[in-house]
Amino acid sequence: MFMSGIMKPSGRDEIEKPSLRSIIIRGIKRKRYFIGLVVLPSLLTATYYYFVASDQYESTADYVVRRADAPQKSSGGAAALLGFGAPTGASADPYIVSDYLLSHDAVKSLRRDDNLVGRFRRTSIDFISALKSDDPSPEKLLKYYRDQVGVEQNLESGISQIKVRAFTPQDSYHIADKLLKMGEERVNQINERTTRGQLSSAQHNLANAEAELANIQRKITLFRQKGGDINPTGSGKAQIELVSQLTASLASARARLNSLQGFISPSSPQYRAVAAQVSALQRQVDLQNARLAGAGNNIAVGLGTYEDLIVRQDFAAKRYAAAAAVLDEAKAQALRQQIYLVRVVDPNMPVKSLYPERGRIVITVFFSLLIAYAVGWLMLAGVREHKM
Numbered sequence: 001m002f003m004s005g006i007m008k009p010s011g012r013d014e015i016e017k018p019s020l021r022s023i024i025i026r027g028i029k030r031k032r033y034f035i036g037l038v039v040l041p042s043l044l045t046a047t048y049y050y051f052v053a054s055d056q057y058e059s060t061a062d063y064v065v066r067r068a069d070a071p072q073k074s075s076g077g078a079a080a081l082l083g084f085g086a087p088t089g090a091s092a093d094p095y096i097v098s099d100y101l102l103s104h105d106a107v108k109s110l111r112r113d114d115n116l117v118g119r120f121r122r123t124s125i126d127f128i129s130a131l132k133s134d135d136p137s138p139e140k141l142l143k144y145y146r147d148q149v150g151v152e153q154n155l156e157s158g159i160s161q162i163k164v165r166a167f168t169p170q171d172s173y174h175i176a177d178k179l180l181k182m183g184e185e186r187v188n189q190i191n192e193r194t195t196r197g198q199l200s201s202a203q204h205n206l207a208n209a210e211a212e213l214a215n216i217q218r219k220i221t222l223f224r225q226k227g228g229d230i231n232p233t234g235s236g237k238a239q240i241e242l243v244s245q246l247t248a249s250l251a252s253a254r255a256r257l258n259s260l261q262g263f264i265s266p267s268s269p270q271y272r273a274v275a276a277q278v279s280a281l282q283r284q285v286d287l288q289n290a291r292l293a294g295a296g297n298n299i300a301v302g303l304g305t306y307e308d309l310i311v312r313q314d315f316a317a318k319r320y321a322a323a324a325a326v327l328d329e330a331k332a333q334a335l336r337q338q339i340y341l342v343r344v345v346d347p348n349m350p351v352k353s354l355y356p357e358r359g360r361i362v363i364t365v366f367f368s369l370l371i372a373y374a375v376g377w378l379m380l381a382g383v384r385e386h387k388m
Helices: 020-030 032-051 093-101 104-113 138-148 169-227 232-260 269-293 299-337 358-387
Strands: 057-067 149-153 159-166 339-345
Touching (some): 032 358, 057 093, 057 169, 093 149, 093 159, 093 169, 093 339, 104 138, 104 169, 138 149, 138 159, 159 169, 169 299, 232 269
């Protein structure tokens, strides 16, 4: 029996304590947007990167590209030790190699000669990181390749660095080493094309000058053989001296003959001897003058032809010497303009995987989603408050 005015509460009115399960369910319902937009994506990201994503190994290699005649400024580091200071002005030479290493040509060569597709489609690679097709289009393969391979330029030191990420240490090392070799081959090809382009005109002019000189030399030889005289110029001078001597002798003989005419009879033996000498000398002078400058094939005509050939030979020799000098200068200029690729650091064989950077990625994803959720929540709260 209860006291008057006091009633015993019924069982239905007793307050029941909530269970842990119901508390969790209510908490989930209350935080469902936060869980769905922030927690679950972060958990999925962490699950993929820590339990599914394949390890990636990075191999690096450093090199320097410079031109032989490029003005240099002092710089520290390995480039200075090797004598490859940084250029004083902007140079496109390093970008020639880096652009090639990230081009369709490089990918095509690696695909053909080094099984590039197979290296990125190994069975041990997770389905998200692996190359998606056994026979990808050149564009898709290039895009995937550029995600795995990079070339960085250090403008201060002039050193370029190749970075290659692959799914085995051997693959990353092999690709990096192959890229360095391909860069060296491309530099050699550029130098060869540049040299060939610069020298072709000079070599052509030299060949023409050489052919012309040889042709004139051949004509001079034929002329000497035909005339039976190895030195027509000397022979002509000797002939002129002979005519001069004979003419002087003839004049002396005539003078003696004229002096005898007033003292002895023309029929005397002495007079006839001097007269015969004058006649003989006159015939010799006429004969030698005919050989020197008479009609037909005379010494004067032959000597004129020979001297013309000598003049042409001298001109051809000077032209040949000038063409040879131009060629030598072109070679020197081509050497000064050649570019060189020098290895500073050879590719390394990685031991520990550096990628993917799991912790950084998961934290970045979580805080990015958290910030986005907070901004959205504040915007929604502001809208609700405005409506009230």
